[in-house]
Structure formats: C-alpha cells, structure tokens
Amino acid sequence: MSNPFQVQVAERTASTAAIRLEAKDVSIFYGDKEAVKKVGVSFRSNTVNALIGPSGCGKTTFLRAINRMHDLTPGARVTGQLMLDGINLYGSDVDPVDVRRRIGMVFQKPNPFPTMSIYDNVAAGLKLAGETNKSKLDGVVEKSLRGAALWEEVKDRLKAPGASLSGGQQQRLCIARALSVDPEILLMDEPTSALDPQSTARIEDLMESLKEQVTIVIVTHNMQQASRVSDTTSFFLLGDLIEHSPTAQMFTNPKDQRTEAYISGKFG
Amino acid sequence: MTNAQENTAVQAKTFTRTVSSARQFQNAFVGGLIALGTGIVLIPLFLIVGQVIFNGISAISVDFFVQTERQMSAITGGGGVLNAIVGTIIMVGLALVMGLLIGIGTGIFLAEFSEHPLVPLIRVMSDVLTGIPAIVVGLVVYGLLIATKLTGYSAIAGGVALGLIMIPIIVRATEEVLKLVPTNIREAGLALGLPRWKVTLSIVLPAASSGIITGAILGVSRVSGEAAPLLFTSLGNPDLVWNILQPMGAMPLSVYNLAFKALTPAQNAQAWAGALVLMLFILMTNIAARTLSKRR
Numbered sequence A: 001m002s003n004p005f006q007v008q009v010a011e012r013t014a015s016t017a018a019i020r021l022e023a024k025d026v027s028i029f030y031g032d033k034e035a036v037k038k039v040g041v042s043f044r045s046n047t048v049n050a051l052i053g054p055s056g057c058g059k060t061t062f063l064r065a066i067n068r069m070h071d072l073t074p075g076a077r078v079t080g081q082l083m084l085d086g087i088n089l090y091g092s093d094v095d096p097v098d099v100r101r102r103i104g105m106v107f108q109k110p111n112p113f114p115t116m117s118i119y120d121n122v123a124a125g126l127k128l129a130g131e132t133n134k135s136k137l138d139g140v141v142e143k144s145l146r147g148a149a150l151w152e153e154v155k156d157r158l159k160a161p162g163a164s165l166s167g168g169q170q171q172r173l174c175i176a177r178a179l180s181v182d183p184e185i186l187l188m189d190e191p192t193s194a195l196d197p198q199s200t201a202r203i204e205d206l207m208e209s210l211k212e213q214v215t216i217v218i219v220t221h222n223m224q225q226a227s228r229v230s231d232t233t234s235f236f237l238l239g240d241l242i243e244h245s246p247t248a249q250m251f252t253n254p255k256d257q258r259t260e261a262y263i264s265g266k267f268g
Numbered sequence B: 001m002t003n004a005q006e007n008t009a010v011q012a013k014t015f016t017r018t019v020s021s022a023r024q025f026q027n028a029f030v031g032g033l034i035a036l037g038t039g040i041v042l043i044p045l046f047l048i049v050g051q052v053i054f055n056g057i058s059a060i061s062v063d064f065f066v067q068t069e070r071q072m073s074a075i076t077g078g079g080g081v082l083n084a085i086v087g088t089i090i091m092v093g094l095a096l097v098m099g100l101l102i103g104i105g106t107g108i109f110l111a112e113f114s115e116h117p118l119v120p121l122i123r124v125m126s127d128v129l130t131g132i133p134a135i136v137v138g139l140v141v142y143g144l145l146i147a148t149k150l151t152g153y154s155a156i157a158g159g160v161a162l163g164l165i166m167i168p169i170i171v172r173a174t175e176e177v178l179k180l181v182p183t184n185i186r187e188a189g190l191a192l193g194l195p196r197w198k199v200t201l202s203i204v205l206p207a208a209s210s211g212i213i214t215g216a217i218l219g220v221s222r223v224s225g226e227a228a229p230l231l232f233t234s235l236g237n238p239d240l241v242w243n244i245l246q247p248m249g250a251m252p253l254s255v256y257n258l259a260f261k262a263l264t265p266a267q268n269a270q271a272w273a274g275a276l277v278l279m280l281f282i283l284m285t286n287i288a289a290r291t292l293s294k295r296r
C-alpha cells in the first residue's frame, strides 16, 4: 500500500464542512459508574468518524448516547450536551423519537426482527411509519439491500424469515434496515466484525458513497478499517477521549503516546 | 504420539472403563426410579380417564351431541347436551375476549413499562386474583351484575366470571413471554425512529405471539371445566339458547345436574358421557397449546 491512510481524502473533507454533531462535556453513567468521562468532540457534516479503543473503554456507550438509546436503559444517565446542528438532543423540548428518526443505528450484534421476513425487516421502518405504497416500499427495500451488499444473495427469497440468514447476512440486513429510513446521521457499532473480507469491502465502499448525504460515526476494532474509511478518528481509553484527530494524522503522527501505543498494537 | 502421550491415553482408557460399569449401574438405577415415579403419576390419570370412558361411552351417540337436556327423559331415554356444548363455547368465547383484551394489555404494561410505579401493585393484584376460589369469583359477579340488576342470570354474567379467572393466566403468560423477547429487538425498532407503543405492538408483541396464544389456550382449558363460577351467574339452561342475555347451560353444569338428577342407569351414563365430552374438550385444547408452543 503506497498510501495507506488516505491523507488527501481526510484533509479534503475533515476541515472544510460545517460541524454537524458536537459533544460538550458528555459523561455517561451506569448507576454510579462513569463509563464515559467528560468527552468533548465534534464531527463535521459528510464525514466518516471512527471511534477506536480497547474493549470496554466506552465506545458503544458513547455511540448510544448520540441517538438517546440510553433513555431506556435502567440506571443509565447522560450529562453534558450533545448537539445536532446546534440543538441539544437532550433538551427538555426534544422528543427522543424525533432524534432517532434522524439518527440511525447499526448495533454491535445483529438484531433482525425475529418474526419478520427479509423484506419486512427492511420495510418495517417505513411501513410502521405509515408508508403503504407498495412500489415505493419495493424500491426502498431493493435500494437498501443493494446498499448493504445483500441484494444479490436474498433477492430470490425476500419472503424468507430474516432470522434464517447467516450471522454476517443478518448484520447486513440490519444495515439495510437502518438505511431504509434515510437517516441524516448513521451510527455503526462494529458493523463489519462478523463479515467476510468481501462484504466488509462492500460496506466500506457503501460508507464512502453514503458520505455524500450522511454523517457517519463508526466504532471499529480494525485499525486498517479506521484508516481506510474514516476522516477523523477518536481514541478512547477507560472512558476518556484521549485524542481526536484527522485520521491521517492520528495514524502517522499521534499526539498522545497512549494513542501511539494502542495503534501500534502495544496494548488493547 | 510420544511415549508419554501414549501412556496417558492408555490410562485414560482403563480409567473410563472402570468408571463406566459403576456409572451404568447408577444410570439404570436412576432410570428405574424415574420410570417408577412416572408410573405412579400415570396410574391416577388412567384410573380417571378409564372410569369416565367406561361409564360414559354407552351414552355417547349422535343424539347426545344434537339434542338438548330438555329432551332427556327417564322413561324414553334420549336427549343430549347440545345446549351445554353451545353454552360452554359461547361463555368461554366471551371470557376469552375479555381475558385477551385485559390480560394482554396488563401483561404488556407489566413487562414493557416495568419502571411505572403502579406495576408492583398491579402484579400483586393479578397474583391475588389467581388465588381467589372460583366460587367466590361467581359470587362477586353475582353481586356486581345480577344483584344490581345490570343483567339477569345470563351468559354474559357467566362469561365475565370465567373471564375474571382467565385474566391472570393470560397476564402471567404475556408478561413472561414478553420478557423473553431480547431487548435488542426493541432497540432496533426504536432506532428506526418508531414510538415505543408502535415498537411494542408491531414488533415485540408478534415476537411473543405464540407464547401468548399458548397461555390463552391454557386459560381456555382451565375455565371450560369450571362449574362453580357459573352457578350464580349463567345458572344453567336445559334449552339451547344463543341470546347472551339469557340463562345458559354449560358442560360442567350439565355434568353436575345430570349426576344429581339421574333416575336410571341410562341417565347416569349420560352424566358420565358429559364428563367425557368435557374431558376430551380440555384435552384437545391442551394438545393444541402444546403443539403451538413447540412450533416456536
């Protein structure tokens, strides 16, 4: 690889676009345990932003705060401010349902709707929001499945149960489901950890093309992936955000020695 | 293989061999105990079923299913329990509607909104309702509907009494299967920007449906055999009626009445035959419940 960190790509997008998402002093507690500590970070419009760090450092916890997924976890509490286009998502007048309508999520473990067919899994978001136009639904289902690199494998058995797919296929089904409702922000928690290299490459291509409309935050344990797809990278350690930099810079010239130790494989 | 590995392998073999004869004995012994226990449980079951079939089979005929108790006669024989079969189906149906509506609703509330302050209270109330004797439920419904002249002795009152018995069964089944639905399914729905009630009704509930159906069928088989709650509510009726505002017969009531009023051996057999039909009905609903829950 002559240019493993895609320096130009990172610089092209990371510095010019407007700030879309911004965390100010965000702390997240499970009971008394502070799993994420006073994190401040901002993500610009139409970028891919990687969250990296050792297992248990709070990446998932932080990601779930962005679409208010912690609201339903008993004992979980978010303090500080999370702003989308300057509006605090935790403001008293903000409806968490609206937040999630705009901020989609792909979870760490595949979680297709168990009773639904492949088709219905992808169409559910629109159908349950009241969309009844069959041809529109068909179109969205195909487009989303193509986007998630699953269409060719399932186009002949859209009526089969979603749960009948393999683990990796289920994860792509969940990606398609998240795409179907056209989110503005897409949160992806290790979306390719269960996928083979080919599907992984397709998903990475997808992120690249989705960037035109969407801002992506992706958790990954795969350093190569972070360097391939992301414009910025944030390194978490034990709940602290240690470093947030343009990806190219983070991987070539990290500011913090703990970052350097982690990305060079010395721990984690 | 190195020598050392070979040695351990040989040792392991002899070791398993010595243990296995002791283990075989233990296996046989425990197996025998289990068979014996099973036999002891099955004996009363076969005694009951055998006696009901033995005494009732002679009265089973087409007439028994298409004629009513009114047509029974000590002198000429004949008559049947159509009035009771229809009555049981109608009243259990009413109870099922009531049990499903209130039971599923309450079960959803207990399982999905468990942070609500009323949840512990409602759970206790539901458990207490399970323990109230059926005859008391009948009396309460008499007090609430009939003594107050809201209805007369009627199928609707009987259905309400049976429904009250069915509700906690369905509440419990609903709550338990909903809790088995993984949280990440709910999160997936919420992450699509769907409101919580929609996620609950359209995604979580269908995932739990076969468990709820099983609970409902078990509820049906439980209340179909109840005579006590009907004694002061639906009262019983030897004629075939469809109007739910009128007194109505039911299988357990017929068994009770026929057994008491039997004047001839033939009528006695009819009482047993009533019990047989009731038993088969309950057996069938139970089998249906099990097949459904197995298919899951």
Ligand SMILES: Nc1ncnc2c1ncn2[C@@H]1O[C@H](COP(=O)(O)OP(=O)(O)OP(=O)(O)O)[C@@H](O)[C@H]1O
Pocket (backbone or CB within 6 Å): A030, A035, A053, A054, A055, A056, A057, A058, A059, A060, A061, A062, A073, A108
């Ligand atoms: N529901 C919960 N209740 C209590 N503690 C939790 C909960 N979820 C996570 N934690 C704790 O919070 C910390 C951060 O967890 P989190 O899942 O965010 O880590 P992560 O960085 O995503 O790890 P991984 O890479 O393994 O997915 C961990 O110590 C974890 O044990």
Ligand SMILES: [Mg+2]
Pocket (backbone or CB within 6 Å): A059, A060, A061, A108, A189, A219
């Ligand atoms: Mg995680």
